[in-house]
Amino acid sequence: MADVNKLVFSIVKFLKDQTTQENLSEDSIESLEVAIQCLESAYNIDTQDESHIARYQVQRNLLDIFNSQISSEPESEFSTLSLHEPTPEEKEQAEKLKNEGNNFMKEEKFSDALECYSQAIKLDNKNSVYYCNRAAAYSKLNKNIQAIEDCERALNIDPQYSKAYGRMGIAYTALMDHESARECYRKALELDPTNQSYQNNLEIAEQKLKEAAMQAGFNMGPMGMGNMDFGQMLNNPALMNMAQSMMQNPNMQQMMANFMSSMSGGVPYILFCVGKGPGRSKGVDGKVFILLSRGQQLAQQMEQTNPELVAQLRSQFGRGPPPGSDPGQQNGDNEPPK
Known part of the structure; x- marks a missing residue:
């Protein structure tokens, strides 16, 4: 709790400094003063109290700490500029983290797996497998946008990585974007023509698109009889x-x-x-x-x-198949991570 109070103390100090800025309006200054009062009341902190100053004040102000952290961070862990050549020790440790993440995936501990893959990426962000494996964890957690982004990062490193296209297709399907899913499966099959899972998923995506087109055609007039046989x-x-x-x-x-x-x-x-x-x-x-x-x-x-x-x-x-029928279900990502 002491660390939290130190953070709040620094925030309050920063806000009080901001109230002295000439570029702020009276309304803005009043809002800051209300925020200060709320924080001091919620955490029972008084920046004028000598005992609180001794316990919670840190040497550097909050803005300096923030700027120092920002300047020391790479542009992005996924940026081309931030790609570095890992040392042999880093590669070895990253591989251990990846394998640990794979074990978590088998145990359906997807959040733990996600953390392991992220740590592996920090050590070796030139390995496409780590991004693709993390995409699988994101998909299991229903974070499909992040899964797509990781698949794209994997493909930036290895454009011939068929599994990245396959997993991206699954994420697009979960988002009901069957057009994009179809294109992903097509590219996956071009790279891995014998993969039956990609073929099945491609057929399902095409069927979903046909059903959507038929539904649009059948919605002609109150009888819904467009294109009837x-x-x-x-x-x-x-x-x-x-x-x-x-x-x-x-x-x-x-x-x-x-x-x-x-x-x-x-x-x-x-x-x-x-x-x-x-x-x-x-x-x-x-x-x-x-x-x-x-x-x-x-x-x-x-x-x-x-x-x-x-x-x-x-x-x-x-109106298609009767209620309760299942015209076909997307094949899940049952492939074990590499």
Whole structure:
């Protein structure tokens, strides 16, 4: 607790020094004074008390300590300028830390593994494996942005590192960025064509993109029937029977007649016929089954007249697999760290 009080003492001293700066407004100075009072009250510290000065005051002021630390730090542990050639002893110690981190990963102690990999990087920041392994730990902790950044650092060191692309793909998938994930898996496969995990994950990413495109297409109008497979619909006996029953309803017949007579030129439509009787052509006769147009009026009227048919059409053609089904799950990062 003494170290914390020393820090707070230094902060209060710094804030008091700031209240004497001429470039601060009266409101800013008042805010600083409130902050000082709060800190002194919370930590029971008085910068004017001789006993507190003896116990908590350090030789250098807080700003000097801060500037000294900043100037001594490298630009970044990942910066090209900060890359240094580790000594043999540093390499040996870094490898031990990496192996310790790998053991923590097997035990699912991901935070401990992360710390080990970070310490290894401080000793040897030119080793792409350490960054890639830390990316795996970040992913397990759901810190996917950091995982992507570490994979990029690994690839800056070793552009042919397929595992870094694979792990980056997993992180992008967790962020629901399937486009970026697909590109990562493609690059991983280019470098490691026989890796079945990359192939599986690539197929899943492509499937997710197709589903998103289909969903966007199916959201056309209230019936959600865009790009429907009408050939499949006409070959479905249950739907055809429902359609025939619906068309026997006088209200539906009148609705269809009114709709057809009111259509203006240039409105595209598709007309299907079902049943038996005169005028039949190739097994389909002149009884009207359904007319679909880009206008929404018919869709709305069909929804009101026969919601069961619309619900079944949606289920079979516009809404994908039934609830609870699993169309495919991303392969996890089950590869052990190197």
